Amino acid sequence: MKQRFFPLIALSILLLGSCKSLVEKGNDQFLSGQYQYAINTFGQILADDSTNLEANQVVAESYRLSNRIEKAAPYYSRIVEETPSFNNYFFLGQSLKAQQKNKEATAAFEASKQYTSDEALLARVQREIEGIKLAEGIENYWPNHVLVNYKELNTPGADYAPVLSEDFLYFTSGRQASGLYPATGTPYTKLFRARADGLKVDVGGIQALPEFRNEEGLNQASIAISPDGNTIIYARGNSTSAKDLPEVALFASYFRGAGFTQPIWMPLNEDENWWNSTPAFSPDGAELYFASNRPGGFGGIDLYKATKLANGDFGNPVNLGPTINTPGNEMFPRMAPDGKFFFSSDGHPGYGKLDLFVAEKDESGTQVIKNLGQNFNSQDDDFGIFFTEYPKAGFISSNRADGVGDDDIYYFEDKTPKPKIINVLLNVFAKETKADGAEAPLPQTRIVLYGSDNKQQGGDFSNTNGRVRFTMAPDSDYTIIASKSGYFSKSIPYTTKGKTPDPATLIQDVTNVTLDTTIFLDQLILEKAIVLENIYYDLDKAEIRSDAAVELDKLVKILQDNPSIRIELSSHTDSRSSDAYNLDLSQRRAQSAVDYMVSKGIAADRLVAKGYGETQLIIKDAKTEEEHQVNRRTEFKVIEIKE
Incomplete structure (x- = not known):
């Protein structure tokens, strides 16, 4: 997921004598946010001199600022040998962590402590170290959910952030691009849709978003559609035109009569120099969640919530606080119908870069954060969860190594094995003992079954053989009551515990176990001793x-x-x-x-x-x-x- 995460950082680049024109070109590219171009330019210098400090610095920072920090490790390693500093060691640690080289990453984070006395920076380093330790004990949140690459839907470029609305799957893709995004060297993204029924997508009918036209020469991504289908909000930016907005911002289009309006810049962006993206509606449409790097947050990018106003706009954004937000980056929010809040983060303990997390309340009502685990997350970016059937099925996005291309769309399903069903069929026979000791059936005897909660589970009159049949559950306790006019009523306890096979040993999905029991009733005769x-x-x-x-x-x-x-x-x-x-x-x-x-x-x-x-x-x-x-x-x- 190679959207630009950080504002541009100007570096002091020394001119390199004979390579002056090449350095100036690369420096201009870097300062204008054309990170991939800068990597290519300074890569030419490193091909001749791999130890060049300035070239290593620019390439390392270009990879970091274009969200490819895992590729920056060899360059930061060379830099710290010559110019050790807090930032260089810290970013080296993050790069190694993104590669899941936890031992080396911890060593780099520890080394960074020697170059600062700032309490906030030291606290952030310690959080990174503790996060690596905590990541080793992560358990799968949904152990039986299985993730599958939707290969028919994906392309060699970027495909991500799918959402389902009114039988259509909307998503972001680099297909049909008319140019390359200079920061990453990848195609600009547009918005597309295809007909879908849950996880089943008509991949042969993919079309560019028909509600309004995709613009050329910039990224359009991360679409959100209101529950009623009448509002579309998405992120737009990264244009190279000096006349366009300088940063990624949220735009909205509204359904008005015959169609959707042209997208307009949303007031909740507040400042055109702030990065705002990855919007998502609450299940009732009354709130809009989004990510922003606006001042006053807890890290690089934080998650915010805006409330729908009387005029239909969203305003008064509120930071979701330090339990969810970290000194790292949080984005791609998703509020579930049951109040659980899903999001992606590289600041909470995880496996590398962006991981999927859920915020939920524990038994005491305290909000806790849980990593979804290794069946959802990888050492690469994992983000943009959307449920088609909560919580059993849906989509996520990831740029993990086994994908078709860049970012890919994956679908997930709950593959919890169906429990083996055991039906206990109990034949209850009502009988009496005759004077000669012979047993005789008692037809038309009322026989009733009660559960351990004293609620009636069934009841009927016995047939000519004195039999009534009940369907019961395994490992359960019951009471059976038999009554017939002229006889003493009788109740007996009955248990199915220990009377059925272990489900783990069964092959068939349904197994019927038939049991028998007999209730003997005595005649009720006045004055008979x-x-x-x-x-x-x-x-x-x-x-x-x-x-x-x-x-x-x-x-x-x-x-x-x-x-x-x-x-x-x-x-x-x-x-x-x-x-x-x-x-x-x-x-x-x-x-x-x-x-x-x-x-x-x-x-x-x-x-x-x-x-x-x-x-x-x-x-x-x-x-x-x-x-x-x-x-x-x-x-x-x-x-x-x-x-």
Whole structure:
């Protein structure tokens, strides 16, 4: 991206005796910003004398000022050997950093500290050194986004800064140029468009911008189009005509009835000697972001925001502040719909020259800057991000080494692997156990599935086989409730955890896992005694033992599942003590069991405690301990069903 970044810097160039005319020519070219021409001229001198200090200085500065600082390293290296200074070592460090020669760059930055006591300069050097260290730990912001050169769209010249508007892709290109930009020796750029559907561009139908004519003999670049399509803003400049504006400025064209107006210089430029470029609208069109080197910023080029005024113009530019802006250069802003702010910078920790960054808020609300990582950035310029489908797809621009030409347009897509889908198909069978022990299906049983959040996930009546099928998620917890008139309702927990294969081992995109479970329902018959197994008490005591509590918890669950029933809980003894004693003991035991259930949340009016002593012996002439145990039992029976 070879737009001119810095204002012209006049250097003191010594005349070289016999080469006087050649030096004067090159010096004039350099001072007028014709950097490539100056490189060519002084290159002739260096071909004869590679150690010529003045020629090395001009070539180094020409590469730096035309945004090709990575090519300046050998020239700065020769300069510091003869005339070490802060600037020469600092720019050498930047050149080496742009080549990702981090160890050598750090050494050059450290050396520059010896030639200044200026706190601001020392702070900038330290920022560069720390930036190199931080760059080593950069993680990819979107690990699964893949970048691809749009070769069919690119040319050997510059192609960059694409934006999509109303089914057209607009971009900057050096194709169809009528002259060369003297600063870089590359073709002047114009604005073009082609029909597009997202990332799909009709490369066979590329045409020069039809809304207004591209001008000859200058650069037109970095177009921005308002969300409603009625305003076009772009950067225009670098003309060699003395009658034209001296610096790059923003121009605007407005749709008025039958077409767009001729572009006009925007008031927010404020001063014709200030560099203003890379505009971008906010998603709602109410704000315009742009880059400028106007005074009062934090570095070479900073990012600003201007607000739309009542008359439709943009005014009152505000610097975006030191979190985003650095002593380096920030440009190509892009505000995303979710408030994240994307931009390019060579001042934040990165891989070389311009990198793509995002400013976002962390959990505390503090704005933080993150490099997008190596799947977006390279050691060269990476800039001009635009989303066609945020944040999954879009375009960027880059002049990295694997490109078709100069700056190239790349597209990116989220290639996150589709997760392997596992559907758990659960067959729930409702059954009852007959008197002879045989199992029988229960059709027309209402079976409902609830998730771990207690929200219903599904429900249906069982078919003639007593079956209902549910689709469930892997590694999840559920509750299944079955109910049928004339039967005790029942709820059971069910989990799919550990019952499905590891998705990483699957080949197919969708895998169905079928599981089965059965719920047995008991008939609900008034006054029918049901024995609670394993309810034991210590000798001559009525306290609930821990093993008995486990069994009583099951009865608590039955009452919770069947809120309309009222029960009698009875206790029975064997015949080995007096009738009165056994009656009292059994009553206390029954009451103790009722009290326990009340403590578990069952309403007291749903429970009746009844001690029968030895009045309802199952084995009247019990002799063995096993026969006495059959008589010592705890039962419950439903005594009322509320409608």
